[in-house]
Amino acid sequence: AAKLGLAVEPVSTQVIPRDRHAMYFATLGVIASSIERLATEVRHLQRTEVLEAEEYFSPGQKGSSAMPHKRNPVLTENLTGLARMVRGYVTPALENVALWHERDISHSSVERYIGPDATITLDFALGRLTGVIDKLLIYPERMQKNLDRMGGLVHSQRVLLALTQAGISREDSYHIVQRNAMKVWESDGAESLMELLKADPDVAAKMTASEIEDRFNLDYHFKHIDTIFDRVFS
Incomplete structure (x- = not known):
């Protein structure tokens, strides 16, 4: 007992x-x-x-x-x-x-x-x-492969946050990213969100091409994996 x-x-x-x-x-x-x-x-x-x-x-x-x-x-x-x-x-x-x-x-x-x-x-x-x-x-x-067929849509949040940090209101940032994301969505991933954003004058006025590319790096999402595993299994 x-x-x-x-x-x-x-x-x-x-x-x-x-x-x-x-x-x-x-x-x-x-x-x-x-x-x-x-x-x-x-x-x-x-x-x-x-x-x-x-x-x-x-x-x-x-x-x-x-x-x-x-x-x-x-x-x-x-x-x-x-x-x-x-x-x-x-x-x-x-x-x-x-x-x-x-x-x-x-x-x-x-x-x-x-x-x-x-x-x-x-x-x-x-x-x-x-x-x-x-x-x-x-x-x-x-x-x-599944991520790639989405045309980079999974990275939309990081671009949204980057635009707000660059001085655009959250509402306007959301609208800018969404209008480009919908083109990718409607093309079933044939369009690239990254390239559409680079060609968008509202985005280009606030972010360089390299800054946009950096928001499409998957490594950002993996940076805490070891910390999480240590927290659970250590």
Whole structure:
């Protein structure tokens, strides 16, 4: 009990108040939701038209039963379903809190189900997620290709801020960048935001070509990666 941080219930009737149990199952539900958040991200990244990362796919493994070219994210789809189940046990745990005269045993029939199911399901899901991340296939070249096909639109915010720092109001800066960004958007990335900005007289009056190019450098967005990893894993 000491290792788990458990202590004696300070105030109890015939049974321990079930608010403690409800808090426990609610915590399991939050953990399950965090698992689903990661699983959903992997599922999106594995979409055929995105394909920036995917679950490990062994030689000969089948994907879609109808479309042989597809490699379905079966593990993370399964994790999404398991998370729903664990969250589903939170409501019964909350219903268990209100006991008649704080001593009836209506809770016990519920807990016999949700106790084993919620904990075993979450334990399995954590193990499966660990395996998914451990073997996750990452495709940085595809990430770069996806960024490139957007014609530099992802850098619009940095140009917006640079124009405000150069003395243009935020509203006007937004309008200047947006009118150029819409040309890129409408051309499906065939136009280059950087070149359009260089040719825009309102931008050229405040920023040199090299200053514009500097706002399109991806290294700016990677500068804190090591700091973030150290913060989490150190």
